[in-house]
Every structure is written in C-alpha cells, then in structure tokens.
Amino acid sequence: MKQVLLSFFVVGFVLLAGCSNSNEIVFSSEASFSVEERYYSDEKDHYSLLILGDENVGKIDWFDWQEENNIRNVNTFNFAKLTPEEAKKRFKFLELEELPAYLAFDNNNIVLQTNNEEELIKFLQDKVPESWNY
Numbered sequence: 001m002k003q004v005l006l007s008f009f010v011v012g013f014v015l016l017a018g019c020s021n022s023n024e025i026v027f028s029s030e031a032s033f034s035v036e037e038r039y040y041s042d043e044k045d046h047y048s049l050l051i052l053g054d055e056n057v058g059k060i061d062w063f064d065w066q067e068e069n070n071i072r073n074v075n076t077f078n079f080a081k082l083t084p085e086e087a088k089k090r091f092k093f094l095e096l097e098e099l100p101a102y103l104a105f106d107n108n109n110i111v112l113q114t115n116n117e118e119e120l121i122k123f124l125q126d127k128v129p130e131s132w133n134y
Contacts, residue, residue, distance in 0.1 A: 039103075039105050040105050040106070040107055040108055040109075041075055041076065041105055041106055042075070042107075043075055043107075044107065045073060045129050045132075046075040047073055047074050047075070047104045047105060047106060047111070047124065047127070048075060048077075048078065048105045049074055049077050049078065049102065049104055050078045050102075050103040050105065051077065051078070051079050051080075051100060051101070051102055051103075052079075052082065052091065052096070052100060052101040052103075053079075053081065053100030053101070054081060054082075054100075055081055056100075057081065057100055058079055058081055062077050069121045069124075069125070071121065071124045072132065073124060073127060073128055073129075073132075074124060082099075083099075084096070084098060084099050087099055087101065097115070098115050099115070100115065100117075101113065101114075101115055102114050102115070102116075102117060102119075102120040104120065104123060104124070111123075
C-alpha cells in the first residue's frame with residue numbers, strides 16, 4: 001500500500017513540475033550584475049530580456065505588453081530596479097547612458113541594447129521566424 005501511495009505522489013509531482021509556464025518574470029534590486037548564462041534565452045528563436053530602470057518599469061504588465069505588441073518570441077523577463085548611478089556602477093560593461101535600458105539576449109549574446117522601447121518592440125517583431133507566421 002505504501003508503494004502505491006508513493007508512486008501516486010511521485011507521478012503527481014512529475015506532472016505538476018511539467019506544467020509550469022515557460023514565461024518567467026524576475027524582479028530584482030540585488031541581481032547579479034554581470035552577463036551570465038542565466039540571462040541567455042534557453043530556446044532557439046526566443047529572447048530573454050533584461051530591463052533596467054526605476055520603479056515604473058516594474059509597473060508594466062509584461063505579459064499584456066507582449067500580447068498588445070504581438071511579441072511571441074520572449075521567454076524570460078529580468079528586471080533590475082535601480083538609479084542611473086547604480087546602473088552605471090553595476091553594469092560598467094554596458095556603457096549605459098540613460099535608463100530605462102532594454103537588453104535582448106539570444107542563446108549566447110546580447111543581440112540588442114537600447115533605451116527606446118519602440119526599437120525593442122520592432123526588433124522582437126522582426127525576429128519572429130517565418131514558420132511561426134499564421
């Protein structure tokens with residue numbers, strides 16, 4: 001009887017773990033401030049975003065933002081809420097001029113760095129694979 005219950009528990013846990021949403025939002029004020037693999041997208045033809053800015057960046061519903069702008073190729077959002085001075089110190093390698101800063105990562109590189117949200121939207125819309133269009 002114990003083996004049957006244990007089996008049900010293990011199967012239930014595996015099923016729950018497999019039902020997670022691939023979109024992920026991470027808010028941080030103490031994020032690791034170097035380009036690490038955790039910022040990279042883990043899927044081909046998808047992008048991971050790192051958005052640096054003040055508290056207003058965290059007020060946007062990024063899932064609605066994706067839908068409103070017909071963006072289907074972002075699988076992870078990472079946020080760091082900080083001042084321009086903090087951003088320049090912690091992200092020296094980015095040579096930031098102003099905030100907000102929008103960075104898009106593919107599987108192993110920064111592929112876009114901009115301060116313009118419209119430029120980010122156009123980039124992501126233009127990068128949707130042809131096979132995804134229906």
